[in-house]
Amino acid sequence: MKKKTKILIADDHSLIRNGLLQVLESNSELEIIEAENGKNALLLIQSEKPDIAILDIEMPEMSGFEVAEKVKYQGLAIDLIFLTMLNDETMFNKAMDIGVKGYVLKENTVSEISNCVEKVLGGNYYISPSLSGFLIRRNDNSASSATHKSGLHLLTASEKKILNLVSEMMTSQEIAQELNISIKTVQNHRSNICSKLELSGTHALLKYAMEVTKTL
Amino acid sequence: MKKKTKILIADDHSLIRNGLLQVLESNSELEIIEAENGKNALLLIQSEKPDIAILDIEMPEMSGFEVAEKVKYQGLAIDLIFLTMLNDETMFNKAMDIGVKGYVLKENTVSEISNCVEKVLGGNYYISPSLSGFLIRRNDNSASSATHKSGLHLLTASEKKILNLVSEMMTSQEIAQELNISIKTVQNHRSNICSKLELSGTHALLKYAMEVTKTL
DNA sequence: AAATATATAGGTAATTATACCTATGTATTA
């Protein structure tokens, strides 16, 4: 008796889980297990050792991305597929960096999911066509000399520390007190970050800081 | 031969439509038709005259809410159920005002949908328990004058509109251009919102606006 | 030893946000 391919579906929306189950169950080669949050997904990956995990990125307890990080860190032999509502380029790049094999948007058709699963089972990648722009841009960038989208690599340790506090909407005055340094130092760091990242405008830095940190 | 109850499912995500179909088809009393956007939903409501329409609010071409407005305006005999990702209190109140009979969050369980359909078919309302807070607050408002947690109820229509734009980190200047009004008007609205909500501090309003909108 | 990067701190100016005012026209309510 041939061993079935085991697939984990992790999504907090039972409606979505149901839909996926429906699509995937039509292939009798597959054994399907489910998790309703990231924490359980990780536990099931560890105990049930599925071949593939389809992870919703936006989940309670632990995000799909966090699950992926831990899975990769622990060196578990599993292929990961991200399923998400948001076509966020930063998240997409982070997913590619971490070695995710499939990336599908929920707004795509049902058949995309089964295509994706088949491709990944065959050892290939599958990226939603809607995201091909991200993929092209990504290749262009790694070909030339590494212009990160986030630009975080350009920043020094102090600048990153301050960027974090900025992302929490702290004023320069508050940051200065927090770090026991002069407000002028904080202002200079902020200004330097802005010029390094080529940010200009009233709340450009705050906007950037929140965008960068919100997906972490 | 008894006439079947006809239900329209309108959602742009085929995954969701599939899930709903699965749940509702287990009841053989129901005849189900589908629409993948608001425009087609309205056309099908007019031509097929279903008894109930389950409308996704966030749809291309025409939102579920717009469909509901037109349906009510035309006096069509149909009960409406909103199915949405976002637990937006403003939208919820607008839905109740317009006479929507059911309001279910996609994050709720599948069984909620069938519960909801049954209740509405029986002539009752069905609101997701997750939204009971909205409902209570709504009742409190019409009765006494309660203190909302978010305080959004204290704001006028213009103030809410501006709060939304603030949450997108737009400057007063940008908001003024967007709305074709004076920057002073915008600044005054911002200031008034701050005092109404008892916000004080440098970016208090921005912080509040982002917190309120991020959980929707 | 010289050059470079970094953290620190000060100066100045322009723009913005908040915090107070006043005031007018309109619409609704008592």
Next chain:
DNA sequence: TAATACATAGGTATAATTACCTATATATTT
């Protein structure tokens, strides 16, 4: 009719952010 709420717009003041400077001490690299 009088009172109230609201959207609009202006004035003034303070604090904050961004955008430019300069400058010093320390550590690292060449």
